[in-house]
Amino acid sequence: MSLDNTNILEMHNISKAFPGVQALKDVSFQLKPGTVHALMGENGAGKSTLMKCLFGIYKKDDGEINLNGEIANFKSSRDALESGVSMIHQELNVVPDQSVMENIWLGREHTLRIGPFHLVNHKRMASETGKLMEQLEMEIEPRGRMGSISISHQQACEIAKAVSYNASVVVMDEPTSSLSEKEVNHLFKIIRRLRSQNVAVIYISHKMSEIFQIADEISVMRDGEMVATAPAKELDEDKLINLMVGRDMSQRFPTVEAIPGKVEMQVKNLTSADENSFKDVSFDLRRGEILGIGGLVGAQRTELVESIFGLRPVVEGSVTIEGNDIGIQTVKDAIASGMGLITEDRRGAGIFPLLNITENTSMPSLDRLTNKAGLIDHKTLLKQSREMNEKFKTKTPTMETPIKSLSGGNQQKVIVARWMMTLPEILIMDEPTRGIDVGAKYEIYCIMADLAKAGKSIIMVSSEMPELIGMSHRIMVLCAGRKTGILKGEERTQENIMRLAAMFGHDDFKEEDAS
């Protein structure tokens, strides 16, 4: 039997409103079996909401969903899973205190009957999980505690879980946001295998290059509406961006006009207290300079910048600002010395989910906006919070909306706004544009360029080569916790970054090359 021309899933005229936002307007979507269908669109366009309506997490206001030609109205995600629709969520929802296998089989544990008792059959669960991991070529210990494995492994477990349901439709909402390149390739292998088994995959991502590697078809949403669906081979990056943002974006990076001035910060021989982390890292950061930090996942870039910011202990080395050893011990010290850090893990550590946009934006600026009598200057606080979010075009009904009801990318914009509002002299940005759409990326780049022009110093950790090259004056590369080199001017090429990123431990690595 050939299903080639039949859609496995059809969504007709779906509408969904939240207080103050019409998140979906009359959206229709068709999915063929055995295809990878990318769903693209700016932050807040409605991608996750559409998928959550399918999955029974949100109740649609209007419209009809057909699965295999039958009306599907899932009341819960359990319902959806049992009908063969699984979803890997943008926000990981794992139970950290349970084991990997318990997370995967949650709610459908294998049981063992002993007299009147039903006991969880841990042995069987472990062997089934082991088989699943083997089938997916994942090296994850079934009995390991979920909270103790890396974010990327947690994400891999979510994928394993989705696969374990033998789904005919698998939704992946930004599955690669915290995966390394190797893991991404592995995921693609899994996706291709699913496709060859006639499974349909809906793939949501802001990473353009991924889309063209994996997608057969592409649908684009804008402001809650479906604006186009086309075979991937009929589109290219420029056409796709045009559909997403509704205008041409010939320029991906603004010109960085700033010319670095005198040295603002000096990091000397910094060595982490964790012996598996970074060691003996030295570099200068000038006023008006954007210093990129490149490297592969595991290069210890985040650990380095978090240590500079007082979040992790060091055993050796110094950080001086304008010649003074500031001896940063805590985050408070760092903020007081004029630093700001936009963390990589914005969804976990970055947001206060129940607090509103104003509160989430202004938190670290409270000290600055409190007078000697201890009174907070609310007027300025509200004004600056609003202005910062307007600058980034944060899409929210009001400033009083709790941050958790914003789309993933918009939550990230609030966190960027938060640290901009502290008016830092030295801004450290760890993967600042991860999960952020192309239009908003450009806004962030412009702000970086403006800050540099105003004499501020910026450190940007990034895994995106074009961003490192397009925005940094110099690029420092780390490999396995060692600085393997600094690239400037014409040296800043993808090849050079890759070479340095894989260098440590190779015969051609010499300490002196790294200066």
Ligand SMILES: Nc1ncnc2c1ncn2[C@@H]1O[C@H](COP(=O)(O)OP(=O)(O)OP(=O)(O)O)[C@@H](O)[C@H]1O
């Ligand atoms: N639970 C909710 N309560 C209120 N508003 C919501 C809720 N979920 C989503 N929204 C709003 O609906 C709109 C669409 O959000 P959605 O999360 O679907 O966007 P998205 O396309 O997935 O964006 P991103 O790329 O940033 O993940 C946004 O304006 C968002 O603020």
Ligand SMILES: [Mg+2]
């Ligand atoms: Mg989303």
